[in-house]
Amino acid sequence: MRAPLSLLPLSLDKVVFEVGSRRIIDAISVSLEAGPRTVVLGPNGAGKSVLLRLCHGLLAPTSGVVAWNSAEIAGSSRRQAMVFQRPVLLRRSALGNITYALKLAGVPFAQRKERAMEALRKVGLEEIGAHSARVLSGGEQQRLALARVWALRPEILFLDEPTASLDPGATQEIEKVIAALHAAGTKIVMVTHNLGQAHRLGDEILFLHQGRLLERTPADRFFKNPASPEAAQFLEGELPW
Amino acid sequence: MNSFSEAAGQTFSLLASADAKLVDIVLLSLRMSITAALIGGVIGLPLGAVIAVNEFRGRRTLIVILNALMGLPSVVVGLLVYLLLSRAGPLGSWGILFTPTAIIIAQTILIMPTLAALSRQVIGDAWHEYREQLRSLGETKLGAAPTLLWDLKFSLVTIVLAGFGRAISEVGAVMIVGGNIDGVTRVMTTTIALETSKGDLPLALGLGFILLFIVLALNAAAYVVNDTAQRRYG
Ligand SMILES: Nc1ncnc2c1ncn2[C@@H]1O[C@H](COP(=O)(O)OP(=O)(O)OP(=O)(O)O)[C@@H](O)[C@H]1O
Ligand SMILES: [Mg+2]
Numbered sequence: 243m244r245a246p247l248s249l250l251p252l253s254l255d256k257v258v259f260e261v262g263s264r265r266i267i268d269a270i271s272v273s274l275e276a277g278p279r280t281v282v283l284g285p286n287g288a289g290k291s292v293l294l295r296l297c298h299g300l301l302a303p304t305s306g307v308v309a310w311n312s313a314e315i316a317g318s319s320r321r322q323a324m325v326f327q328r329p330v331l332l333r334r335s336a337l338g339n340i341t342y343a344l345k346l347a348g349v350p351f352a353q354r355k356e357r358a359m360e361a362l363r364k365v366g367l368e369e370i371g372a373h374s375a376r377v378l379s380g381g382e383q384q385r386l387a388l389a390r391v392w393a394l395r396p397e398i399l400f401l402d403e404p405t406a407s408l409d410p411g412a413t414q415e416i417e418k419v420i421a422a423l424h425a426a427g428t429k430i431v432m433v434t435h436n437l438g439q440a441h442r443l444g445d446e447i448l449f450l451h452q453g454r455l456l457e458r459t460p461a462d463r464f465f466k467n468p469a470s471p472e473a474a475q476f477l478e479g480e481l482p483w
Numbered sequence: 484m485n486s487f488s489e490a491a492g493q494t495f496s497l498l499a500s501a502d503a504k505l506v507d508i509v510l511l512s513l514r515m516s517i518t519a520a521l522i523g524g525v526i527g528l529p530l531g532a533v534i535a536v537n538e539f540r541g542r543r544t545l546i547v548i549l550n551a552l553m554g555l556p557s558v559v560v561g562l563l564v565y566l567l568l569s570r571a572g573p574l575g576s577w578g579i580l581f582t583p584t585a586i587i588i589a590q591t592i593l594i595m596p597t598l599a600a601l602s603r604q605v606i607g608d609a610w611h612e613y614r615e616q617l618r619s620l621g622e623t624k625l626g627a628a629p630t631l632l633w634d635l636k637f638s639l640v641t642i643v644l645a646g647f648g649r650a651i652s653e654v655g656a657v658m659i660v661g662g663n664i665d666g667v668t669r670v671m672t673t674t675i676a677l678e679t680s681k682g683d684l685p686l687a688l689g690l691g692f693i694l695l696f697i698v699l700a701l702n703a704a705a706y707v708v709n710d711t712a713q714r715r716y717g
Binding site for chain 1: 616717
């Protein structure tokens with residue numbers, strides 16, 4: 243059997259997303275390669291969440307193409323995952339939430355529990371596997387969402403402000419797991435409003451403004467010397483951190 | 484006033500002695516209403532789930548119709564089922580008019596729209612919350628319906644309990660299609676109606692108390708189920 247071709251790079255070609263006559267994503271062309279962690283920055287309403295959903299296939303572009311290196315096979319398990327700002331968990335145990343995802347991913351029944359336990363250990367939640375997922379704290383819920391991702395071992399993970407409503411301690415925990423996922427070979431694409439976090443986790447920055455991709459810059463250079471005046475203004479407004 | 488206290492005394496002794504006739508009527512009512520609630524649930528909940536998670540032409544119209552059918556006048560349902568099942572009707576050859584089966588059919592038709600409409604509401608709200616995450620995990624719409632039904636099982640149980648409550652309190656349709664035959668299709672509500680009109684208040688009152696008690700117990704059970712599930716599962 244041949245190893246499946248990599249999903250990456252993901253290339254967007256003149257992707258446009260409109261609602262009515264409003265253009266929310268305006269002709270974005272970009273290619274996301276395996277490896278560097280990509281952080282998407284931009285002011286509120288810039289279109290960051292919509293862009294992530296277009297990439298992940300939750301929205302279909304009005305025009306343009308979102309293409310993976312090797313097309314996902316319809317009906318087979320997905321090799322990409324997404325973590326939302328508010329974790330979405332089913333009314334069952336923490337462990338049950340992970341085994342459910344593994345079932346959808348086509349993992350044989352006999353292996354599911356073991357893999358789910360391993361993922362819970364990875365995020366430090368092994369003690370509470372039997373607890374109901376929806377009564378966990380916000381930070382624990384988001385870690386559980388990441389454990390679910392860990393169990394799936396996707397090639398690429400999209401994160402939309404995963405720590406926006408968490409305290410600094412919980413945020414740090416989440417960042418650790420994201421770093422571990424990246425170290426294990428998962429491509430990270432993350433939206434955040436936390437510039438410190440963008441600094442810590444980002445290798446390259448995509449800067450979005452009013453639905454347009456204004457720049458794509460290595461993280462160090464972006465924070466010192468952004469190319470676009472809009473990005474400079476954005477950094478000034480958001481600073482200090 | 485005097486007759487009332489007299490009736491109350493006789494009612495009490497009826498209840499205390501677990502009068503055989505009274506017990507039979509209660510058991511018959513329970514059996515039919517439970518059957519109707521179960522059949523209504525088996526059809527109504529998946530129907531609600533399918534309407535909640537799918538987009539298809541005529542969906543809005545279907546939802547409006549279902550909501551309207553929730554307020555379906557019971558005697559009209561009785562009349563329609565009567566016409567269907569009467570000897571000259573399309574299903575007359577089944578020969579089930581004036582049998583418990585006819586009552587169960589009428590009760591099921593009566594409560595099914597309520598079960599479907601309420602479950603569509605509950606499942607639709609959850610679907611709104613889960614949709615992107617489930618799609619992200621690769622769930623299909625076909626698979627989402629059972630996932631949601633299982634996830635919301637406690638809310639759905641209380642919906643079925645509400646359906647059972649309506650079925651057992653039903654009188655108009657049950658009277659028409661059951662014929663109120665002693666020992667066969669005479670249930671609590673129709674007995675109360677009949678005995679009251681005959682002036683036999685003790686039996687009517689006794690059954691009235693029991694019916695009231697059942698409805699109260701149902702609501703208490705629904706509350707407890709919901710409250711416990713809320714605290715335990717969020
Ligand atoms: N399904 C939709 N229908 C209509 N408008 C939408 C839809 N989704 C997003 N929008 C609009 O598109 C614009 C971009 O939204 P988006 O959520 O992508 O912004 P964002 O960059 O993620 O902002 P934030 O930083 O506040 O999360 C907003 O003005 C929003 O109102
Ligand atoms: Mg957003």
